[in-house]
Amino acid sequence: MSLGYFDYNATTPLSDGVQQAVQEAMQIFANPSARYQKSQQAKQLIQSARIGMGNLLGCAADEILFTSGGTESNNLAIRSVLDRFPSNHLAQQHVITTAMEHPSVLELLRWYQAEYGLQVSYIKPDYEGRVSVEAINTAITAQTCLISLMAINNETGTIQPFEAVAELARQHGIHCHIDAVQAVGKIPLNCHELGVHTLAFSGHKFHSPKGIGGLFCHSGCTLAPLFHGGGQEGGLRSGTENTLGLSGLATAANECYEHLEQQFRHYEKLRCLALNSLRQHQVAFTCNGATTDIHQAPWTLNISLKGIRAESLAARLDLCHNISVSLGSACNNNKTQRRSHVLTAMGLSDQQIDSAIRISFGRFTLPEDIDHLAAAIASEVQVLLRMAPARRQEQESVYES
Numbered sequence: 116m117s118l119g120y121f122d123y124n125a126t127t128p129l130s131d132g133v134q135q136a137v138q139e140a141m142q143i144f145a146n147p148s149a150r151y152q153k154s155q156q157a158k159q160l161i162q163s164a165r166i167g168m169g170n171l172l173g174c175a176a177d178e179i180l181f182t183s184g185g186t187e188s189n190n191l192a193i194r195s196v197l198d199r200f201p202s203n204h205l206a207q208q209h210v211i212t213t214a215m216e217h218p219s220v221l222e223l224l225r226w227y228q229a230e231y232g233l234q235v236s237y238i239k240p241d242y243e244g245r246v247s248v249e250a251i252n253t254a255i256t257a258q259t260c261l262i263s264l265m266a267i268n269n270e271t272g273t274i275q276p277f278e279a280v281a282e283l284a285r286q287h288g289i290h291c292h293i294d295a296v297q298a299v300g301k302i303p304l305n306c307h308e309l310g311v312h313t314l315a316f317s318g319h320k321f322h323s324p325k326g327i328g329g330l331f332c333h334s335g336c337t338l339a340p341l342f343h344g345g346g347q348e349g350g351l352r353s354g355t356e357n358t359l360g361l362s363g364l365a366t367a368a369n370e371c372y373e374h375l376e377q378q379f380r381h382y383e384k385l386r387c388l389a390l391n392s393l394r395q396h397q398v399a400f401t402c403n404g405a406t407t408d409i410h411q412a413p414w415t416l417n418i419s420l421k422g423i424r425a426e427s428l429a430a431r432l433d434l435c436h437n438i439s440v441s442l443g444s445a446c447n448n449n450k451t452q453r454r455s456h457v458l459t460a461m462g463l464s465d466q467q468i469d470s471a472i473r474i475s476f477g478r479f480t481l482p483e484d485i486d487h488l489a490a491a492i493a494s495e496v497q498v499l500l501r502m503a504p505a506r507r508q509e510q511e512s513v514y515e516s
């Protein structure tokens with residue numbers, strides 16, 4: 116499946132196995148809450164998805180709660196912690212997060228700040244996009260009730276020190292929520308070993324359909340439902356279950372679980388190939404993200420191309436080569452915020468940010484796709500530089516340096 120598609124961090128194509136599972140589930144139309152026999156198959160399907168996710172996350176099936184995806188799961192986890200307090204006590208509560216979280220965390224916390232005066236510390240990452248455990252430790256106060264941290268950043272692929280932060284939170288008796296949307300299905304995760312209270316995932320990031328995801332919730336931890344209604348998911352997430360989505364999720368979870376290591380090696384090879392290929396094509400670029408391999412997700416390559424407007428490059432790659440890359444985070448629909456909040460928080464210059472593209476690969480990316488991509492970038496960079504000769508010198512000087 117060669118698609119000229121390099122935006123796997125935004126969403127992933129369904130695998131053949133997932134497509135087949137969804138097709139088969141189309142016949143299973145009965146409402147899982149009904150009592151007749153026809154609903155049994157639907158109930159079983161939900162249970163398979165719960166078991167599959169439990170295996171993938173190293174937890175019991177009944178610690179998995181299904182939602183519509185990462186945004187809802189982050190909201191559910193964070194609101195469950197904060198809504199335990201009477202609203203007039205929230206101004207005395209304190210939350211620690213980072214300045215580079217997904218909007219489903221940042222916007223929610225900003226809302227609590229504006230509405231109730233909640234105190235929030237937004238820890239800044241370093242130049243490579245990683246927050247330090249020490250900075251989080253220093254920010255802890257007697258009022259800290261929640262630490263919310265992403266496992267892997269969606270724009271740069273920088274792996275955060277989430278294991279150490281979970282341990283720190285445990286020592287202080289603080290709720291630890293991990294937004295693992297970019298990590299689940301790609302790296303080994305064991306919620307019990309991590310000792311986190313809640314952990315969010317989203318199916319469409321690992322080859323399952325969109326609109327399905329969930330939350331690991333430690334058995335000792337109480338959630339406050341966002342929706343009230345028919346009492347599905349143990350009363351924690353009312354609404355008739357998304358059986359089609361869950362059928363895909365079950366298969367996607369099993370496929371990832373079986374091939375986790377092999378997939379990771381594939382990403383590592385692709386990243387190496389992409390870097391070499393861009394250099395061979397004499398593209399002048401700098402990498403945004405971690406310089407140490409163990410802190411960098413190999414499926415993400417965020418690069419700045421000096422003297423190039425990322426918007427123009429991405430548009431030309433799309434229109435002239437049918438190649439899809441992202442400018443930053445595709446999840447951010449807020450047109451008023453033009454510059455990436457992640458790259459800004461890392462301290463990159465406006466020029467580095469405006470020239471940054473995110474290339475993200477996946478299971479179906481082939482080595483020849485990478486060659487094709489590097490050749491297309493090289494040729495379009497030349498076109499753009501011919502259009503703006505003054506920028507050519509800037510590109511050349513980066514390449515020489």
Ligand SMILES: Cc1ncc(COP(=O)(O)O)c(C=O)c1O
Nearest residue numbers: 184185186217269296297317446
């Ligand atoms: C880190 C992170 N968290 C949360 C989300 C939101 O997930 P969803 O699209 O399932 O709402 C995304 C989406 O890209 C993400 O990258």
